[in-house]
Amino acid sequence: xxxxxxxxxxxxxxxxxxxxxxxxxxxxxxxxxxxxxxxxxxxxxxxxxxxxxxxxxxxxxxxxxxxxxxxxxxxxxxxxxxxxxxxxxxxxxxxxxxxxxxxxxxxxxxxxxxxxxxxxxxxxxxxxxxxxxxxxxxxxxxxxxxxxxxxxxxxxxxxxxxxxxxxxxxxxxxxxxxxxxxxxxxxxxxxxxxxxxxxxxxxxxxxxxxxxxxxxxxxxxxxxxxxxxxxxxxxxxxxxxxxxxxxxxxxxxxxxxxxxxxxxxxxxxxxxxxxxxxxxxxxxxxxxxxxxxxxxxxxxxxxxxxxxxxxxxxxxxxxxxxxxxxxxxxxxxxxxxxxxxxxxxxxxxxxxxxxxxxxxxxxxxx
Amino acid sequence: xxxxxxxxxxxxxxxxxxxxxxxxxxxxxxxxxxxxxxxxxxxxxxxxxxxxxxxxxxxxxxxxxxxxxxxxxxxxxxx
Numbered sequence: 001x002x003x004x005x006x007x008x009x010x011x012x013x014x015x016x017x018x019x020x021x022x023x024x025x026x027x028x029x030x031x032x033x034x035x036x037x038x039x040x041x042x043x044x045x046x047x048x049x050x051x052x053x054x055x056x057x058x059x060x061x062x063x064x065x066x067x068x069x070x071x072x073x074x075x076x077x078x079x080x081x082x083x084x085x086x087x088x089x090x091x092x093x094x095x096x097x098x099x100x101x102x103x104x105x106x107x108x109x110x111x112x113x114x115x116x117x118x119x120x121x122x123x124x125x126x127x128x129x130x131x132x133x134x135x136x137x138x139x140x141x142x143x144x145x146x147x148x149x150x151x152x153x154x155x156x157x158x159x160x161x162x163x164x165x166x167x168x169x170x171x172x173x174x175x176x177x178x179x180x181x182x183x184x185x186x187x188x189x190x191x192x193x194x195x196x197x198x199x200x201x202x203x204x205x206x207x208x209x210x211x212x213x214x215x216x217x218x219x220x221x222x223x224x225x226x227x228x229x230x231x232x233x234x235x236x237x238x239x240x241x242x243x244x245x246x247x248x249x250x251x252x253x254x255x256x257x258x259x260x261x262x263x264x265x266x267x268x269x270x271x272x273x274x275x276x277x278x279x280x281x282x283x284x285x286x287x288x289x290x291x292x293x294x295x296x297x298x299x300x301x302x303x304x305x306x307x308x309x310x311x312x313x314x315x316x317x318x319x320x321x322x323x324x325x326x327x328x329x330x331x332x333x334x335x336x337x338x339x340x341x342x343x344x345x346x347x348x349x350x351x352x353x354x355x356x357x358x359x360x361x362x363x364x365x366x
Numbered sequence: 367x368x369x370x371x372x373x374x375x376x377x378x379x380x381x382x383x384x385x386x387x388x389x390x391x392x393x394x395x396x397x398x399x400x401x402x403x404x405x406x407x408x409x410x411x412x413x414x415x416x417x418x419x420x421x422x423x424x425x426x427x428x429x430x431x432x433x434x435x436x437x438x439x440x441x442x443x444x445x
Contacts, residue, residue: 058443140377144384151385152392159396163403171399179391182438189442256392263387266438271379 006078009337010202013085015226018195020092021104022052022230025191027238028101028261028277029184029231032254032285035243038173039180041234047177048184049232055188056196056224070109070129071116078202079332080115080324085198086344087111087320091312099237099245100308103276106134107316108194114317115324134313141275142283142309145264149287153256157292160252172251179258186265187277188227195223242282245301247289257284279309391434397427 029051030044039047088107095102109130116124160168199219203209209216243249249257261281268275282305289297327336401424408417 055442058439136377140380144381145388148384148388152389155389156392156396159393159400160403163400167403167406168399171402172395175395175399178435182435185439186442255395259391259395260388262438263391263434264384266441267383267387268380270441271376271383273376273380275380 004206005334006082006337007202007206007208009341010078010082010085011199013082013089013341014195014198014202015222017085017089017092017104017108017198018192018223018226019230019233020089020096021191021195022049022227023233023235024092024096024102024104024230024238025187025278026231026234027242028281029180029187029258030234031239031242032249032258033176033180034239035249036169036173036176036251036254038176038251038254041239044180045232045234047181048187049228051181051184052188052192052231053224053228055185055190056192056220056227058185058189059193070126070133071112072120072124072126075120075124076112076116076201076205077119077332078205079327079337080112080119081198081202082337082340083115083118083324083327084108084112084320086323086340087114087316087318090319091316094315095308095312096235096237098304098308099241100305101238101242101278101282102305102308102312103138103278104191105194105276106138106309106312109134110313110316111320113313114320114322117317118321118324119328130313137273137275138279138309140273141264141268141279142286142306144275145260145280145283146287146290148264149257149260149284150291152260153253153288153291156252156256169251172255175255176251176258179255179262182262183258183265183277183281184231186262188224190274190277192223192227195226196220199223241301241305242285246282246285246298246305247296249285249288253285253288253292257281257288260284260287387434391431394427394431394434398424398431401425401427 026045026048029048030039030041033039033044034041038044085108088104088111091102091107091110092104113125113130196215196219199222200209200215203216203219204211204213247253258281261277261284264280264284265275265277286297286302323340327340330336330339401420401422405417405420405424408414408420
């Protein structure tokens with residue numbers, strides 16, 4: 001009975017993280033389409049939400065277990081997962097507030113690393129896993145996308161540069177619908193599965209399922225629904241940063257950034273080196289801007305984004321670690337997770353409601 | 367013990383596949399737009415043969431672009 005209470009708290013927290021993941025990462029798929037007027041804001045987030053929902057069903061290979069190879073899986077308990085999820089949610093909300101795109105996956109890994117470190121000590125954390133699966137991809141993704149995005153827009157301008165601007169702009173806006181859709185589908189497939197993996201692990205740890213069982217349908221549907229709802233609500237502050245504050249882009253740049261972002265993510269996944277959607281698309285946007293004119297990129301905004309990327313792992317780890325310490329102080333069986341969950345819900349109800357309304361106001365302001 | 371060994375072979379694969387796919391998709395869609403725009407111009411100026419050639423370029427590039435998109439979706443479904 002006590003185990004069931006903690007299990008359902010972990011499931012609810014995982015779905016809350018999934019919602020913030022969709023909410024936070026909407027910008028990856030829609031920011032450039034909205035900025036170049038390829039799609040209206042509401043249509044863009046609606047399409048992205050549907051494709052994120054569909055993406056969750058495209059592949060049910062829940063291989064990406066939470067922080068696999070980064071923390072010792074045998075030491076992970078529901079309380080550690082819960083505290084890690086709180087760390088990830090906190091970082092997602094903080095970066096959303098400041099309008100900074102950052103990796104939700106890295107936030108989740110950071111949260112779990114922090115809570116596992118506080119719970120079990122340094123032996124629970126594999127440093128080489130952090131280097132291989134977080135730090136190296138975080139360096140490769142934006143640099144690679146920056147260079148490929150820059151070269152792509154130069155080639156695009158070379159090919160269509162002498163044509164009438166009207167038909168060219170209309171054509172690239174149509175192309176953006178395809179490239180943005182691919183990004184949204186890819187995001188739903190990758191990120192909803194992380195939540196499914198978290199819930200599946202909690203069910204196995206609780207003895208509700210065996211490790212070789214299929215993922216229950218309700219897990220798939222609830223994870224897909226949470227990420228789609230989050231996407232539909234839309235993190236407008238980040239959409240504005242990615243769509244207009246890094247560079248002022250034309251439809252060709254928007255298509256090149258999205259097309260390169262989508263293809264680099266899929267190509268890297270194909271060779272077994274998954275990259276962050278956020279890092280890749282942000283790097284591609286900067287690359288398409290810098291190739292046209294270096295001063296076209298607002299490097300101050302770009303610098304803030306890079307600082308957020310650097311801070312993601314340690315900041316989420318700090319919140320995850322502190323949360324675990326509080327949970328452990330109150331009791332990891334039931335009381336700790338319940339008290340922390342109730343406190344978080346109360347805090348979000350008071351503060352988050354007002355912030356969401358403010359975010360929606362940004363939409364109306366365009 | 368922290369190991370900083372990075373799989374350089376894998377990294378090289380990521381780089382060249384990303385360059386090929388990213389540049390490829392941008393070039394193909396640009397050719398669709400170029401072919402479409404030039405075909406329309408040629409039709410307006412009464413050059414039916416040139417219009418057909420540009421339209422063929424646009425069509426061929428579009429088919430390759432669509433194949434690339436389908437490959438991407440297949441990659442998502444089978445990973």
